[in-house]
Amino acid sequence: LGGSISRALQRMNNAPTIDEKVLGELINEIARALLQADVDFKVVADMRSNIKKIVNLDDLAAGHNKRKIIQQAVFNELCKMLDAGKPSYTPKKGKPSSGKTTTCTKYAHYYQKKGWKPALVCADTFRAGAFDQLKQNATKAKIPFYGSYMESDPVKIALEGVERFKEENCDLIIVDTSGRHKQEAALFEEMRQVYEATKPDLVIFVMDSSIGQAAFNQAQAFKQSVSVGAVIVTKMDGHAKGGGALSAVAATKSPIIFIGTGEHMDEFEVFDVKPFVSRLLGMGDWSGFMDKIQDVVPMDQQPELLQKLSEGQFTLRIMYEQFQNLLKMGPIGQVFSMIPGFSSELMPKGHEKESQAKIKRYMTMMDSMTNEELDSTNPKIMTESRMMRIARGAGRPMIEVMDMLDEYKRLAKVWGKMKGLKIPKRGDMSAL
Numbered sequence: 001l002g003g004s005i006s007r008a009l010q011r012m013n014n015a016p017t018i019d020e021k022v023l024g025e026l027i028n029e030i031a032r033a034l035l036q037a038d039v040d041f042k043v044v045a046d047m048r049s050n051i052k053k054i055v056n057l058d059d060l061a062a063g064h065n066k067r068k069i070i071q072q073a074v075f076n077e078l079c080k081m082l083d084a085g086k087p088s089y090t091p092k093k094g095k096p097s098s099g100k101t102t103t104c105t106k107y108a109h110y111y112q113k114k115g116w117k118p119a120l121v122c123a124d125t126f127r128a129g130a131f132d133q134l135k136q137n138a139t140k141a142k143i144p145f146y147g148s149y150m151e152s153d154p155v156k157i158a159l160e161g162v163e164r165f166k167e168e169n170c171d172l173i174i175v176d177t178s179g180r181h182k183q184e185a186a187l188f189e190e191m192r193q194v195y196e197a198t199k200p201d202l203v204i205f206v207m208d209s210s211i212g213q214a215a216f217n218q219a220q221a222f223k224q225s226v227s228v229g230a231v232i233v234t235k236m237d238g239h240a241k242g243g244g245a246l247s248a249v250a251a252t253k254s255p256i257i258f259i260g261t262g263e264h265m266d267e268f269e270v271f272d273v274k275p276f277v278s279r280l281l282g283m284g285d286w287s288g289f290m291d292k293i294q295d296v297v298p299m300d301q302q303p304e305l306l307q308k309l310s311e312g313q314f315t316l317r318i319m320y321e322q323f324q325n326l327l328k329m330g331p332i333g334q335v336f337s338m339i340p341g342f343s344s345e346l347m348p349k350g351h352e353k354e355s356q357a358k359i360k361r362y363m364t365m366m367d368s369m370t371n372e373e374l375d376s377t378n379p380k381i382m383t384e385s386r387m388m389r390i391a392r393g394a395g396r397p398m399i400e401v402m403d404m405l406d407e408y409k410r411l412a413k414v415w416g417k418m419k420g421l422k423i424p425k426r427g428d429m430s431a432l
């Protein structure tokens, strides 16, 4: 999605003059990209008319930078689609909240770290194993939990759990509800009853980012049975299209408050509109990236890595080292897999095996390089005779050496974007 919107903006930037036709084409391309990314039709139609309203070419005097104004309008419009206009929610003490199993624990864990006293209630009596799952998660996070293997009435359990934890002075009671049922109508009815019984302060609609086109209708259906107040989008670590999130916000008129970025308890981030849209547009989310580096890279390896990044110089040796990390999928590999454009193309989901084989071939070729070649920052050093020597040494065809060097150039570009990156100190980190 980000890619095609960026390309559309790029085309507009390259147009000799900006007129109604160019603007119209841009809007059409963006609309198409959004629709392809499963954003709901109505949401796209609104975006379309809003941009047209904001960018009135006739009113723009000759001196104005039309390109910039249009770009800003597109950016703002995408931000607006994700920003339901309410401040993000901070739970009030005293009453329970609700959500879905993994997210429930992440949410509880997040607030527990901030000094809250959360508790989890499993009101999913439909799925066998639901209580066990919650129990395991909760135990791991050291969060009190309530549920039953015998009781089949979710309303009864929800109420019992909430009552118990109120008595125990828990200040954030999270009720996990069922997500599946024999019939959808029964599911919504059950949710309504649990809602009526427990009267939560906040109902969170937990949405899998890969839900696609169904997002709008599903979110709307939830909103119609219970008063949804916030959205959490999960599995943002995957390669899902971003459109569903925009639709969910539009359908529920509620803000996204957190995103889930992995299966682990800590893979949970406060949602921030601007970096999300930047990511959608392919601009990369460097601020979030910095936080991540500090979280997952061992302390002793941070200075060197950050130093290299901030210098913006990418050598074949750094590429070699990053390939090693990527293959290990160790902590640094995780970091690099998050740099937009770094590994998504190098190692697309579902093609890990082939990609790994390719990376290993590249590394074999790099093993035939001299130190001078590995440490050079000048791409011109790679003359044809050097390439031939490397190909011979590695026993691979010349074309593969050229492919490898193309990949190097692409990665060097991505890497170069981080040049001048401010290196924050540990203490500077936002509290999370």
Ligand code: GDP
Pocket: 100, 101, 102, 103, 133, 179, 234, 235, 236, 237, 238, 259, 260, 261, 262, 263
């Ligand atoms: P529920 O049925 O809606 O309660 O969903 P669960 O919490 O049981 O999660 C279903 C699966 O999705 C589990 O395997 C989770 O580990 C996984 N999962 C949940 N959140 C995320 C996330 O943000 N990223 C990834 N990659 N997996 C997730």
Ligand code: MG
Pocket: 100, 101, 102, 124, 130, 176, 177, 178, 179
């Ligand atoms: Mg569940």
